[in-house]
Amino acid sequence: MYAILVHHTAEQYTGATVATFKILTEEFYTATELDIIINATTSIVKSIRYQEIIIPFLELSFYLHKLFELTNGFQSLPTAEQIVTVHQIFHNTQPIPNLNMAITNDQMKVLLDGVFRAEGVDWKTALTNVHNEAQATNAMLTALQAATTNHATKIVEVLPFYGNDKEDxxxxxxxxxxxxxxxxxxxxxxxxxxxxxxxxxxxxxxxxxxxxxxxxxxxxxxxxxxxxxxxxxxxx
Incomplete structure (x- = not known):
């Protein structure tokens, strides 16, 4: 979780994040259906609010899965070396070592591809659409936040000032x-x-x-x- 919060401009997590992370912790090494792990991983990534989405959800989901494994359920913070290793694995910039995974790297990519595939459309196209929609949502949230900030709430009433002899x-x-x-x-x-x-x-x-x-x-x-x-x- 730390890697997402710090390295991927996460702003805050939700109750859904905590609940789904608990499911992932319970099922990661014991689940008989791989879809459980995949759904939990992607649900965690989607439940987090980001300042700006600069990494595709597919890639973030892969990072979460691998770093969860390498840190034994984030019992320790991911090291810089682990983060670099996971990045290299995803982008195939070095041979993939045998880490005795709960899911192989190929399985992870195939299943994630299935999660993000929309009626046969390539996941990159689908993610581009998600990215564009997320940017539009962020823009609307920013505008709403600005409007809320500029809106003058009134908890304490201020009496008008007329400038007469009785007023100081x-x-x-x-x-x-x-x-x-x-x-x-x-x-x-x-x-x-x-x-x-x-x-x-x-x-x-x-x-x-x-x-x-x-x-x-x-x-x-x-x-x-x-x-x-x-x-x-x-x-x-």
Missing amino acids: PNEWIDIFIQAYTTNGWADARRGALAAGHLKKAVYDWYQNDKINITQWEGDPANSFKERLIAYFAMPA
């Missing part, structure tokens, strides 16, 4: 910052969200002055916080 701009800024932190609003939207709570005279001030505002705080010349307080603070 310093106090209102403090309340807004507390709500901003609690609601988990994005830093980049802090000024825009604060401006959305300005009403009447304060809103008019902002519309006229926003050309001078380039940041939230830090410089009285161009910061929302300092300019708002300076303009609406009551004289001592």
